[in-house]
Amino acid sequence: MKRTEQMTPLRMTVPSLAAVLIVLDAPAPIVVLCLVAAGLLFMRAQNNERVQMACICLLMTVTTSIHASTHHSAFQGTEAEWVISFTDDIRLGGDRLQAGVVETSTGEPFQLRYRMQTEKEKHALEKELAVGMTCRIKAEASPPAPSRNPGEFNYRQYLATSGTFFVLTADQLKLSQCVHSTSIHHLPGKWRMAAIDQIEAVFPEPLSSTAAALLFGDRTGGSEEVNEDYERLGIVHILSISGLHVTLLTGLLFFVMIRLGVTRERSRVVLLAALPLYCLLAGASPPVIRACLMTGAILFAASHHQQLKASSALSIAFIAMILYNPFSLFQAGFQLSFIVTFALVLSSGIILKRAQSAFELSWFVSILSQIAALPVLLYHFSELSLISPLANLLFVPFYSILMLPLLLILFLFSFVMPVSLPAALANALLIKMNQLAAFLSDLPVAVLVTGQPGMAVLAVVAFIAAGCFVLWENTGRLKYSLAVCGFLLIGLVFLNKYTPYxxxxxxxxxxxxxxxxxxxxxxxxxxxxxxxxxxxEKEAWMARDHSxxxxxxxxxxxxxxxxxxxxxxxxxxxxxxxxxxxxxxxxxxxxxxxxxxxxxxxxxxxxxxxxxxxxxxxxxxxxxxxxxxxxxxxxxxxxxxxxxxxxxxxxxxxxxxxxxxxxxxxxxxxxxxxxxxxxxxxxxxxxxxxxxxxxxxxxxxxxxxxxxxxxxxxxxxxxxxxxxxxxxxxxxxxxxxxxxxxxxxxxxxxxxxxxxxxxxxxxxx
Structure with a gap:
């Protein structure tokens, strides 16, 4: 590692992470690992850098403590009547309405569930219910379901990371008790739903689901089988908006504005104004927020004639998101987004130096991403895609370089002219790629099931994964790092199978x-x-796609x-x-x-x-x-x-x-x-x-x-x-x-x- 390139972002992030984990009472092995890393950085730092690290730790400790002290609902859960506003996607699947987020008058988010009684009622809600609408309802509030089996996804903890502590189950949802809001606060949500509706109207399946995912971060549609195939291949991330998508879209818009005669300075101002809006339109998931913050930081520095390195922009994004909501640390999407991006950004100089071709560059990025994500993947999913690097080489260019720009262009043109023919051609190509994904995912070597490691083992896995980067940097041989990871995975499988317990x-x-x-x-x-x-047996209108x-x-x-x-x-x-x-x-x-x-x-x-x-x-x-x-x-x-x-x-x-x-x-x-x-x-x-x-x-x-x-x-x-x-x-x-x-x-x-x-x-x- 080059100290001048990497010391600054590591000095900012690692102590911040350690301080937050301590306050939030995270598992001891992970805290110890972060403290050791922070201690090593502190020993290598100069005096002024040590002061900065201490200040960051103090800031994070204070802000996280404040968040922790207020991390509870303002309601008792015994209330019978509620006034709620629809602020997020509204989905009607079969006889169930599920709103991702509704807000009370205090701004506290809730999940909403409602079971429709008739097909007529469903059609009325589909037509009239919209983001921004405020309704008076009678509903029972209950805590979200906790995990009920060992190691199971804990829905209650997941919702708590975003400040949601209750699920409302409505007895009735009468449109006569609802009014439309004219608040500008709800405009991004309305535009997002209108855009998704437009995609569903003009694009055939599965293209419409892919377009909604790539352009607006909506992954509620699509075939369950296709999603499972992409998960087994370890490439489901390409169906989500990521830093690469934001960079490509920002670059495309910047290029168009320059070609239209807009100055660079004015173009940057336009992009800085557009990024927060796009973040909301794209669903504001942790990867989207991270990408928009990074891009915004780099553009802001450039507008002031300063060059901000990607590593520093990433550190700024990390600290900003943690200051706003430290509990987002426990979300898998947050963890994967930052760990993989940090690994690639800090290794970018070596990657570019050693890659002799575009193929090698893509190969290095794919392999190193997999190594960096290893602890998170094993903990949350208990398995690892062995052909993910190969699948990334095939599918990332297809989606990022071909499908993303094409879908954006078709979407924009769909408002002024028919796009059925090019959409049909793109759909046929997408179906072929989905068939390829299904074939690859069925290969016997596609996935290695490792089991879910305990926290102590997970800390060791994280340490070894970091060591693999150092090994590659010092030897220049990626095969050594791959060998270490291979022995690690074999060891995990062996220990899990032949445990004395x-x-x-x-x-x-x-x-x-x-x-x-x-x-x-x-x-x-x-x-x-x-x-x-x-x-x-249910009537056709009551059947749900994903039950x-x-x-x-x-x-x-x-x-x-x-x-x-x-x-x-x-x-x-x-x-x-x-x-x-x-x-x-x-x-x-x-x-x-x-x-x-x-x-x-x-x-x-x-x-x-x-x-x-x-x-x-x-x-x-x-x-x-x-x-x-x-x-x-x-x-x-x-x-x-x-x-x-x-x-x-x-x-x-x-x-x-x-x-x-x-x-x-x-x-x-x-x-x-x-x-x-x-x-x-x-x-x-x-x-x-x-x-x-x-x-x-x-x-x-x-x-x-x-x-x-x-x-x-x-x-x-x-x-x-x-x-x-x-x-x-x-x-x-x-x-x-x-x-x-x-x-x-x-x-x-x-x-x-x-x-x-x-x-x-x-x-x-």
Missing amino acids: GEVTFLDVGQGDSIFIKLPFNQGTYLIDTGGQVPF FSVGKDTIVPFLKRKGVTEIDKLILTHADFDHAGAAAEVLESIPAKEIIISPGSGSVEVMAGILETGLPVREGIGGEQWAAGDAFFQFLLPKDRTYEGNNDSLVLYAEIGGQSWLFTGDLEEAGEMELIRTYRLQADWLKVGHHGSKTSSSKAFIDGVSPEFGVISAGVKNRYGHPHKEVVETLEEAGVFIYRTDEHGAVTYTFKGKEGRISTVIPEK
Whole structure:
């Protein structure tokens, strides 16, 4: 590193980051890493630089403390009536209205949810409801949903980073109770929605979704499959507005103004005025704000006949954003934007010096971006795209150099002339690129699932990633840095697979069952049931494009966070949707060596998708047993081959981690009586049958099994009233300690040898 080029931005940012993390009580390993980096910079600094660092630390400590002290809602959440203003995108998907942000009269942001009752009401809202409209509504305020499974995306914390603490669920949304606002404050939001509507009107799909994403930062449209392909390739960032997009658009506008005879000074003034507006039009996400602040800082310096380096502009943007909202540090988009940009800016001199061609330049940028993003990608997504550098070489030029200018030109011309023919040609080309993305994403080597590292390991990963840049700088050989990263990733996968710790986790899948068992040293990975939702027929207007899926949105991400790429046994206790409905979705991403189902249940409708996977499926039967390491498993029921429902659930007894376990599926009282008549049975842990329904868990059964712990898997405020009051009383009278997924989230027993500990995602009250 050249000290004259890099000392200034590092001196500004690293101490700032350390101060903010300390005040916000960030994880200790990350704080220590930042403090060590700040200490090294302080030792290398001159006296005047040390004074600057101390002043920055003091400023950040004070401002962050002020933010932290006021980081709560001004409302109690008990209010019944609200006056809200629509300030952000308004989307109607199926029968649901979802506004990204609405504001109260105090300016506090809220999320709004509303379920439309009729198709006529939907059409009326689509036509009349607009950004800037102020409405009086009756709504229930509730905190956003927290994470309910280990390592899961925490929606509550995410909204809190932007100062949103409540979700409003409206009972009614009457247009007669709404008025249009003439405030200039809402003009950017109105223009943004009008622009997106224009794109949807004149461009075909998927071009319209791509144009909305590239020009105005709206990624709510588009195919879910295409988005998944781009995520697997590690190139989903090119569908978001980034620094490259802002630079290209700014450069294009500057060039046009110069060609029209506008002076450079006046052009810079126009751009400085336009950048804040474009930032709002583009959705004001952290990458957009960062890019606009950097560009604005460089233009402002140039207008005063000063040359501001990109590294200094980036530091200014970082400090400005942290001063405004220090909690944005915890957003993945913020982290990726700054980490990757800092790495590339600080390495730009070496990259330009060593790149002998445009291809080499693109290759260096792609590889170094991946190395810099490594800690963030592993923590938030638990996987890494191995062909991301190659995919970037193919797709970044296509989107940035070809599609972005073309879409901008077509969009502007669409207001004065038809653009259907060139739009159709561009759409055909885009479809071909999406097909290429689908092909590449399906390659076996496309993605490496690493598992989610703990904070201490993450700090080590960040340190090694930084060391890779130093290694490349000093040796000039990128292959050495790649080798280090390769050994690091292999080590992470190995440690995750062959950990001496095992676990049994009762996942929170709402009203359903799913239990994950992982034995130490990769001796066995089992999944008992997958949860799932009962499909209800809806009218066409009520169907949503992107609806929640237990398999894709809960089970698969959890398994990836555990580093699981293949399940040894998927055990489906019986053919109910709330136990097997998500199995086909899970198997699309995480295959199983074998799938074991209840005898005779293969002909039931819910099993059709499972049989179509082509994976080995067989029936389990009472008496079958197997051992793995120190663990023992045995199916106890059913004994016959005729499937009749809940009482033909596969009942599994296991000895794991020094504890005995009884997993009962939806076994009801008749099946329970058969079980205790057939076996002299006791278990430390009981998966309470049928979600705590009163048709299960009879007193005789509980007394016979005599469990110490009982786990009830039930959905929050489920329609069935599970668990039933009588069942809870029966368990309590027997001295059973009860865990409930509706109250505790996922329940995990982690063990080493015969010793273990119990943890819940939602702390016990």
